[in-house]
Amino acid sequence: MIAGTVCLLVAVMTLQTRRNAAGANALMILLLALAWWDITYGIFWANTPGPTKYFWLDITYLGVVTVPTAFFVFTLNITNRSRWLKRPLAILIFLEPVIVLACLFTDSYHGLFFAGKRVENSAVILDAGPVFWFNVIFSYSLMLLATALLVRTFMRSSGLYRRQVGIILLGIGVTWLNSIIFVAGLNPLPGADNTPFSFTVAAVAFAYGLHRYQLLDIVPVARDILVEKMTDGVVVVDSQNRIVDINPTAMQLLKISEPMIGKPVEQAFQNSRHHRKDQPEFSSPQTEIELGGRNKTYLDMRVSPITNEKGRDIGHVILLHDITKLKKIQHELHLLATRDALTGAVNRGHFMELAQKEIHRAKRYKRHLSLILMDMDYFKKINDRYGHAGGDQALIALKNICSDNTRKMDIFARLGGEEFALLLPETSLKVAAKLAGRLREILEATEINSNLTKFHTTISMGVTELIIGEEDTLERLLQKADRSLYKAKASGRNCIVVWKPELG
DSSP states (O other): OHHHHHHHHHHHHHHHHHTTSTTHHHHHHHHHHHHHHHHHHHHHHTTOOOSSTTHHHHHTHHHHTHHHHHHHHHHHHHTTOGGGOOTTHHHHHHHHHHHHHHHHHTHHHHOSSSTTOOOTTOSOOOSOOHHHHHHHHHHHHHHHHHHHHHHHHHHHOOHHHHHHHHHHHHHHHHHHHHHHHHHTTOOSSTTSOOHHHHHHHHHHHHHHHHHHSOTTTSOOOOHIIIIITOSSEEEEEETTSBEEEEOHHHHHHHTOSSOOTTSBHHHHTTTBSSOOTTOTTOOOSEEEEEEOSSSOEEEEEEEEEEEOTTSOEEEEEEEEEEOHHHHHHHHHHHHHHHBOTTTOOBOHHHHHHHHHHHHHHHHHHTOOEEEEEEEETTHHHHHHHHHHHHHHHHHHHHHHHHHHTSOTTSEEEEEETTEEEEEEETOOHHHHHHHHHHHHHHHHHOOEEETTEEEOOOEEEEEEEOOTTTTOOHHHHHHHHHHHHHHHHHTTSSOEEEOOGGGO
8 A cells, every 4th residue: 555655646746747748648657557556456455345356356457457558658758769659559559458458357258368277365366368378478578678678778878868767777677676586486475466566666766766867857869869850961980981870861962772881981972072082081070072963962071080988989970961052052152253244254353363363374384375355346336226235135145156166264254344355375366366356257247136126246356465474464464455455446446456566
């Protein structure tokens, strides 16, 4: 009776202080089932009369069949495995107690529970029918599985989480010790079942855990929630760079179809374009990698070492974060900062940066470098006659012609208004002048369409070359090209003038 009262008190304590916590409902049902088991067993031992000879002993089974199921559900709750409670397991663990009780109370009709083996004046059933043995095996299986889950959680936890699970294991360990004593025939109370008393010790341990370690307030986060459900990729490798764990997000980001457990981590990153082959141990703490394919993916990769209690490296954790959207935004911002919004050509500021680099390269390696400045003829008249839309189409046409007839290494830029520049690395003055002539002819022959109106336009060009032996600068190069362009416009436009020293 005292044992049952203790269980009731702990159940009330749980209701008042932890009713909304994970596992609280299962724990309260467990404690109430234990209280029922203890109190009805005590009433039986007090020789209290009942409607039938074994009435008080039989109704203890309401608690007997409930305790294993409640403890198993409680274990699933506090180890974050509640997802297991789905069909068919849920049907089995909740329906089994009902079937056993039904067979117990209707045994006189079929004999499936006691099978005529019930011993007079005994409070312990040591041998009975098939339903009895099925319930014994089923109950011990649930308890064993629950204990295994708790041990696994204990081994993988630390700090407060570990102490919480340790208290539960201590309590349930007493019940297992009692079972061993009972099976070994060392029961100090012959003819009595000590199981409810041992479970009461577990209830006391739970009460201590509730008070001392905030049991049910903080439940350890299971790996499947922490790792499996993470939006970032996680790859765990051992000291030999073999994959020991990888979550679904990492597999999706790395575009691999299988976990590759036990395989070299380099195989998982073999599609990575920016992964450095000189760092097989992924020793760089942070880097960006690019995965090719139809749709490129950019990942931020962070590597953190894993050390044991002695401080020795035993592996690494690789975190992968998808930064594809960020890279696209950065690319768009770069285009806005470096490109002309109308034509898509390089803008003036970016052209000056690129031109400085090309001049430095040309001087260092003593290579040719030519510059063509071009100005669209009578551009104001085009705007006046065909509108700004017509002028825009003329500028776009010039840009397209230059892009289609030059190399990727050439730099085409809009310096402002109708003025453009074409920088030609590793190109002599003679070749540059020939290219300028071809571009001029193509534009003159191109029909420009704007608002159902068609027209033609022309350009004037000034061509110059960087003189390696002299102290030519970008400013000097632009000055020479500009004077050549001025001469072309003064000579009637729609022509090309190559710079000569006499032009200044």
